[in-house]
Amino acid sequence: MAMRRGFTLTEILIVMLIIGVLAGIGLLHFTTVKDKSYVATMSSDLHNLATAEESYNSANSGYSTSLSALNFVPSPQVTATVTDVQPTGWAATVSHSATSITCRVGTGADSIPGVGDGVIPCN
Numbered sequence: 001m002a003m004r005r006g007f008t009l010t011e012i013l014i015v016m017l018i019i020g021v022l023a024g025i026g027l028l029h030f031t032t033v034k035d036k037s038y039v040a041t042m043s044s045d046l047h048n049l050a051t052a053e054e055s056y057n058s059a060n061s062g063y064s065t066s067l068s069a070l071n072f073v074p075s076p077q078v079t080a081t082v083t084d085v086q087p088t089g090w091a092a093t094v095s096h097s098a099t100s101i102t103c104r105v106g107t108g109a110d111s112i113p114g115v116g117d118g119v120i121p122c123n
Contacts, residue, residue: 038096039122042103045074045094046120050105053082053090063090084110 052070057063064070065082074080077097084091089108095101103122104112111117 035099035101038099039101039103041075042078042094042096042101042122043120045078045080046092046103046105048072049074049080049082049092049094050107050118053092053107062087086110 049067049070049072052072053063056070063082063085065085067073067080067082072080074094078094079097080092080094082090082092083104084106086109089106089110091104091106091110091112093102093104095103101122103120105118105120106112106115107118112119112121115121
């Protein structure tokens with residue numbers, strides 16, 4: 001009588017366990033990478049907003065809280081808000097709908113204390 005060749009139930013379960021562990025590690029890494037991409041998008045939008053504010057200031061001798069007046073359109077799923085405007089500076093925040101992380105920037109009179117002029121902290 002010939003012996004049947006194949007895998008035992010134990011061997012199959014061990015392989016499935018290893019695949020599950022590797023998938024879990026990959027998912028954690030994927031989540032971290034997604035959050036970093038959201039932060040990069042928000043940071044880029046704040047840099048573009050800063051350029052728009054300074055261009056507006058150069059042309060109009062003042063800053064604006066209106067994104068349409070600045071001809072600024074944020075990236076998809078990003079909400080940008082100019083939170084304060086002073087004669088010598090402005091402040092803004094951005095958030096992404098897919099994460100709880102927000103980024104902000106301030107310049108001149110509205111620079112963020114302890115951070116510096118134009119530096120973008122995200123938390």
